[in-house]
Amino acid sequence: MRQAVACLGNRYRGDDAVGLLAADRLRAIGVEVQECEDEPTRLLDSWAGLDLLVLVDAVRSGAAPGTVHRVDVSSGTLPEELGLTSSHAFGLAETVELARALDRLPKRVVVYGIEGASFAAGAELTPAVAGAVDEVVAGVLGELGA
Amino acid sequence: MSEKTRTIRTDYLARVEGEGAMVVKIKGEKVLDVQLQIYEPPRFFEALLRGRSFTEAPDITARICGICPVAYQLSSIAAMESICGIEVPDPIRLLRRLLYCGEWIESHTLHVYMLHAPDFLGYESAVQMAADHRPVVERALRLKKIGNDVMRVVGGREVHPINVRVGGFYRAPTKAELQALVPDLEWAREAAIATVSLVAGFDFPDFEQDYTFVSLRQPGDYPIERGRIVSSGGLDIAVEEYEEHFVEEHVERSNALHSSMVGTGAYLVGPLARYALNAAELSAPAREAAAAAGLGPVCRNPFRSIIVRAVETVEACEEALSIIAAYEQPDSPAVEAVPRAGEGCGATEAPRGTLWHRYRIDEEGTILDAKIVPPTSQNQRMIEDDLRGVVGVSLHLPEPELAIRCEQTIRNYDPCISCATHFLKLEVERE
Numbered sequence: 248m249r250q251a252v253a254c255l256g257n258r259y260r261g262d263d264a265v266g267l268l269a270a271d272r273l274r275a276i277g278v279e280v281q282e283c284e285d286e287p288t289r290l291l292d293s294w295a296g297l298d299l300l301v302l303v304d305a306v307r308s309g310a311a312p313g314t315v316h317r318v319d320v321s322s323g324t325l326p327e328e329l330g331l332t333s334s335h336a337f338g339l340a341e342t343v344e345l346a347r348a349l350d351r352l353p354k355r356v357v358v359y360g361i362e363g364a365s366f367a368a369g370a371e372l373t374p375a376v377a378g379a380v381d382e383v384v385a386g387v388l389g390e391l392g393a
Numbered sequence: 394m395s396e397k398t399r400t401i402r403t404d405y406l407a408r409v410e411g412e413g414a415m416v417v418k419i420k421g422e423k424v425l426d427v428q429l430q431i432y433e434p435p436r437f438f439e440a441l442l443r444g445r446s447f448t449e450a451p452d453i454t455a456r457i458c459g460i461c462p463v464a465y466q467l468s469s470i471a472a473m474e475s476i477c478g479i480e481v482p483d484p485i486r487l488l489r490r491l492l493y494c495g496e497w498i499e500s501h502t503l504h505v506y507m508l509h510a511p512d513f514l515g516y517e518s519a520v521q522m523a524a525d526h527r528p529v530v531e532r533a534l535r536l537k538k539i540g541n542d543v544m545r546v547v548g549g550r551e552v553h554p555i556n557v558r559v560g561g562f563y564r565a566p567t568k569a570e571l572q573a574l575v576p577d578l579e580w581a582r583e584a585a586i587a588t589v590s591l592v593a594g595f596d597f598p599d600f601e602q603d604y605t606f607v608s609l610r611q612p613g614d615y616p617i618e619r620g621r622i623v624s625s626g627g628l629d630i631a632v633e634e635y636e637e638h639f640v641e642e643h644v645e646r647s648n649a650l651h652s653s654m655v656g657t658g659a660y661l662v663g664p665l666a667r668y669a670l671n672a673a674e675l676s677a678p679a680r681e682a683a684a685a686a687g688l689g690p691v692c693r694n695p696f697r698s699i700i701v702r703a704v705e706t707v708e709a710c711e712e713a714l715s716i717i718a719a720y721e722q723p724d725s726p727a728v729e730a731v732p733r734a735g736e737g738c739g740a741t742e743a744p745r746g747t748l749w750h751r752y753r754i755d756e757e758g759t760i761l762d763a764k765i766v767p768p769t770s771q772n773q774r775m776i777e778d779d780l781r782g783v784v785g786v787s788l789h790l791p792e793p794e795l796a797i798r799c800e801q802t803i804r805n806y807d808p809c810i811s812c813a814t815h816f817l818k819l820e821v822e823r824e
Contacts, residue, residue, distance in 0.1 A: 257456075257459070258456070259437070259438075259456050284456075284459050285459025285460060285462075286459065286460065286503065288503070288507065288534065288537065289499075289537070289538065289541050291534060292534075292538060337503065337507050337508065337518075337519070341518060341519070341520055344520040345519060345520050345523055345530070348520055348523040348524055348527075348530075349523055349527065349530065349531065349534075368435075368437035368438070369437035369440075369441065
């Protein structure tokens, strides 16, 4: 089974760092992780032919900070309410849909969206958001069957 | 003409605070006001830099933008090397130029195909465009990836290259490593030429602006990693003299700082400016592609900037190939940079335009002060002027089309919304 994990975010933008903190934790326990601090289309090539792709990113939907949203996008699009669009107008949601349009979407794709509160440059990570990393790491490991 | 108020709102991005906004107010057939508030200056990074070592500036500033990290690295390095009084030998400078070519290829390709082309082809986004134009989107992804590959081989990593340092590189790539890029870059050059002819066939709104163009100029080169600052109005200054001629002004209605040129006001940096001031320096393939696309020596239609970006992508591929062809691995990947107390400036041509940095460091190399002026902040005023002009000649358009035309006008600039802001709301009010 070919599977991959990709974590997105920006370490200098408050809660936007949370995806990358999850990446740090996953890597520390031996999970290979793609990290993406820019626009994610460059990851597309490595997605083709995967059986499972797990994506981790911060979201802003109005839920309580630290809420973990799990969405299986294998056959349906990401809900717009998650606000999963990036700072560069071509974000995770668009990249997933582009992969689908180009038949490069892995068989199964699961997105973990962690609700953030503050995304300002230089902002501290909100404690509730930092506290959600455990749940996300456990979730990702569960997806991978690890 | 209706006198009632109509409002259009467009949320591009709904993720991040510190959002910017665009407001266009129209009364009857008059454009009353245009306000653009997209610039969130990199003040946090300037503050973060204080107290850090001069050697850390490239890696820290690279974090400001995920699309143009090389621009930030090389502008900061130019400033630090000027303070240290060193000039890197040509092989190292050319490696930097090669790295920068990779960034131009990936950044221009992302914008031309994924963000800008859908405007002209009538799609909401590249996702919808992919359904009808699959080979075009596949070509874009491969072209962009080749730019990323150049960055990875020279910079050590695709994004935020880690191999770059004050004085040069930690490790110079071998000749064989660079040679391995050649087949892809040859394909990329052809793909970029095909891009020029694709975008040259788009329909462009009939709009021209009397720009004051500003870019670097380095005789013998198309400007990328070095040069003096010149303008279409005859300005010709050293990078250090920038602040005598350009000022950043606080704008009341937002946190924004708007750049302007002393005595001139709004000015334009970026592809149109580089092209207008340096077209004679383009390589033969880029020049031929520009001629075939019908670009004259100066292009004043901002919508046609997509053609100039495509031409510059040809230039970056050709330049990368010629640097690789002549490459010999240098004996040493870097020259030693010993700090000394002082102040220095650096400027390079980011894909979106001139990126200017100034630093002051002490004799230990600790950064005392930093100032960063990104291209998008310099273009803000010009974007507003373009919007005022474009709306003025587009009042006949129904509301949805007018809103799209406004968005397209902003996208002409490929605004670096990461350096600038993360969120753009467009509002058109008709009274």
